[in-house]
Amino acid sequence: MHPLPRFYIACTASAIAVAASLASAAQVAPGAEIASAVPAARALSIDELRAMEGSQRFDSTRLIVKFRSDATEADKEQAMRAITPTSHQRLRGGRQDRGLAKVTDLSLASESPQTRAHARAMDRYELVHLNRLWSVPSAIAQLRRNPLVEDVQPDWMLQLQDVAPSNDAAFTNLWGVQSAATSPANPFGTGAAELWQQGYACKTTQPVYVAVLDTGVRSTHEDLKDNIFTNPAEKAGDGIDNDGNGFIDDFRGWNFYSHTNNTEDDHSHGTHVAGTIAARHNNGLGVAGICGDGGVKILPVKVCSSGGSCPTSAVLEALSYVVDLKTRRGINVVAVNLSLGGMSDTANNSGIEYFQAARDANIMVAAAAGNNGSNTDVKFMWPANMDVENIIAVGNLKQDGTLSSTSNFGVTSVDIAAPGTGIYSTVISSDSAYQWKNGTSMASPHVAGAIGLYRVLHPTATVQETRNALLSSAAVEPSLNGKVAGSRRLDVSHWAWGKATSFQAQCGISLTTRAGLWIRTTAYSDSTLRTPLAQMGTALTFYNAQGGLMGSYSRKTDANGQVLWSYSLSQFPVGTQFSVNVRTDDGGSRTYTSAELACYAGH
Numbered sequence: 001m002h003p004l005p006r007f008y009i010a011c012t013a014s015a016i017a018v019a020a021s022l023a024s025a026a027q028v029a030p031g032a033e034i035a036s037a038v039p040a041a042r043a044l045s046i047d048e049l050r051a052m053e054g055s056q057r058f059d060s061t062r063l064i065v066k067f068r069s070d071a072t073e074a075d076k077e078q079a080m081r082a083i084t085p086t087s088h089q090r091l092r093g094g095r096q097d098r099g100l101a102k103v104t105d106l107s108l109a110s111e112s113p114q115t116r117a118h119a120r121a122m123d124r125y126e127l128v129h130l131n132r133l134w135s136v137p138s139a140i141a142q143l144r145r146n147p148l149v150e151d152v153q154p155d156w157m158l159q160l161q162d163v164a165p166s167n168d169a170a171f172t173n174l175w176g177v178q179s180a181a182t183s184p185a186n187p188f189g190t191g192a193a194e195l196w197q198q199g200y201a202c203k204t205t206q207p208v209y210v211a212v213l214d215t216g217v218r219s220t221h222e223d224l225k226d227n228i229f230t231n232p233a234e235k236a237g238d239g240i241d242n243d244g245n246g247f248i249d250d251f252r253g254w255n256f257y258s259h260t261n262n263t264e265d266d267h268s269h270g271t272h273v274a275g276t277i278a279a280r281h282n283n284g285l286g287v288a289g290i291c292g293d294g295g296v297k298i299l300p301v302k303v304c305s306s307g308g309s310c311p312t313s314a315v316l317e318a319l320s321y322v323v324d325l326k327t328r329r330g331i332n333v334v335a336v337n338l339s340l341g342g343m344s345d346t347a348n349n350s351g352i353e354y355f356q357a358a359r360d361a362n363i364m365v366a367a368a369a370g371n372n373g374s375n376t377d378v379k380f381m382w383p384a385n386m387d388v389e390n391i392i393a394v395g396n397l398k399q400d401g402t403l404s405s406t407s408n409f410g411v412t413s414v415d416i417a418a419p420g421t422g423i424y425s426t427v428i429s430s431d432s433a434y435q436w437k438n439g440t441s442m443a444s445p446h447v448a449g450a451i452g453l454y455r456v457l458h459p460t461a462t463v464q465e466t467r468n469a470l471l472s473s474a475a476v477e478p479s480l481n482g483k484v485a486g487s488r489r490l491d492v493s494h495w496a497w498g499k500a501t502s503f504q505a506q507c508g509i510s511l512t513t514r515a516g517l518w519i520r521t522t523a524y525s526d527s528t529l530r531t532p533l534a535q536m537g538t539a540l541t542f543y544n545a546q547g548g549l550m551g552s553y554s555r556k557t558d559a560n561g562q563v564l565w566s567y568s569l570s571q572f573p574v575g576t577q578f579s580v581n582v583r584t585d586d587g588g589s590r591t592y593t594s595a596e597l598a599c600y601a602g603h
């Protein structure tokens with residue numbers, strides 16, 4: 001039993017199921033709990049499609065055709081002749097289809113056979129622009145007769161997954177990053193601010209990128225401008241495709257809705273999402289994203305109209321663009337945020353190859369679970385519920401720790417809940433504008449930001465490791481029983497303690513004054529992962545030269561925001577030699593050098 005969906009996206013609902021191909025889903029998704037939990041897909045009849053014409057549920061001028069793998073280029077041309085479209089092109093990255101010279105592919109040799117297989121799979125999809133004599137249903141009817149056509153569907157319009165903004169004065173700004181240990185506190189926030197409170201800054205010498213496939217991003221916003229992607233291999237405004245990826249002047253991402261390089265936001269949804277991920281932290285302005293210290297940069301990819309409609313074809317093409325940036329252009333995209341989707345009565349795995357290609361490029365996907373208030377173990381939300389390991393379906397958590405009644409739910413289909421109600425972030429009305437929004441659209445970017453944070457901490461983590469970390473570190477909320485897998489809600493508050501080791505270091509300090517004593521560590525918990533030691537430490541104790549216990553620690557933050565370990569002076573008489581033992585989470589051990597563990601006396 002669940003309440004009638006309040007935000008049921010009728011327009012994309014049962015319709016999208018046309019595209020579903022459960023047979024192929026079962027092949028590509030071992031363990032397919034989701035696929036097995038929903039009824040088999042049913043192709044919509046032509047009459048049903050005709051009944052939807054003019055409803056804005058799909059684009060009336062386009063189709064997406066998927067050919068069988070054994071269809072040749074000649075077969076495809078032959079199939080197309082039956083409907084003589086004005087044009088048709090592969091639904092992939094745009095390299096072949098915008099009148100550009102085919103570029104030399106610089107890195108095919110280094111691609112795995114699997115990556116090439118996904119590229120071939122994507123090449124089976126064609127976006128077909130109909131001539132005016134053919135309606136979408138009649139062209140689908142015609143193409144369904146061709147045995148080499150595996151699937152043909154309208155270009156369904158997906159919807160953003162935000163709901164009406166709330167200006168309830170009781171909302172505490174940024175509860176989504178708080179924890180029980182922050183001030184102000186919210187025990188159901190993600191705890192990112194707890195890391196900041198411990199002195200952790202989410203930054204790295206090699207930023208990671210989170211692609212926001214949305215309405216665009218206001219790149220001049222005061223709290224975003226420092227953390228927006230710019231393509232290092234593309235010169236802006238010269239009319240030349242400098243990096244040879246098929247997109248001229250894609251200096252700041254690409255617009256797959258209107259096929260231009262203008263990724264500025266004309267709606268606000270995408271800018272709000274971007275702020276939750278990476279609004280600038282500690283700049284004295286506005287808000288702060290989950291990773292806002294520069295470690296994560298936003299890659300704006302516009303796939304939606306100013307009215308918030310997002311063609312499936314634009315989403316798929318954008319995914320192939322992002323995968324290409326990662327695999328061939330060296331842009332370290334670690335996550336895609338998709339705060340959009342469409343719900344159907346039956347499973348829909350159309351375009352699953354694009355998500356698999358992202359997975360194999362080590363890119364995670366945070367996706368809105370949807371705002372229909374529905375059980376998606378029964379119904380199906382695209383793309384959140386597709387069974388690919390890199391997709392995390394995110395439900396909308398309220399600040400009282402319960403799931404919003406508008407959020408879709410399901411113990412197999414919703415992976416985790418994250419703050420999604422009363423979320424304050426950047427919007428487009430000016431460069432200093434902020435606003436509250438609600439919805440799984442706002443929950444998803446908390447997860448996308450957390451993925452970015454995790455990959456800053458663990459640059460070499462795989463999709464499976466990232467997924468495991470995200471889900472296994474989640475807090476368990478009894479109120480989410482029966483609604484979210486594992487009753488999980490996002491909790492990053494301990495992440496910077498990850499991979500901690502136990503070690504002993506000889507500081508060898510002799511106190512010569514009673515001015516004070518601080519121990520500052522420049523050591524890292526792991527020589528590869530570079531987690532600052534200051535962020536871990538479950539216990540730190542001092543021993544005298546005879547091994548006697550001298551005391552244990554408290555913390556202090558210095559003027560530069562660095563965490564210092566501080567001690568009561570009375571425990572350390574002048575001339576005392578001592579050693580330090582830090583005991584941390586996982587019971588490992590490593591000896592640190594004195595250079596790594598810098599001990600000094602001072603205020």
Ligand SMILES: [Ca+2]
Binds near residue numbers: 245249
């Ligand atoms: Ca380019």
Ligand SMILES: [Ca+2]
Binds near residue numbers: 234235238239249
């Ligand atoms: Ca250029």
Ligand SMILES: [Ca+2]
Binds near residue numbers: 281
């Ligand atoms: Ca800020």
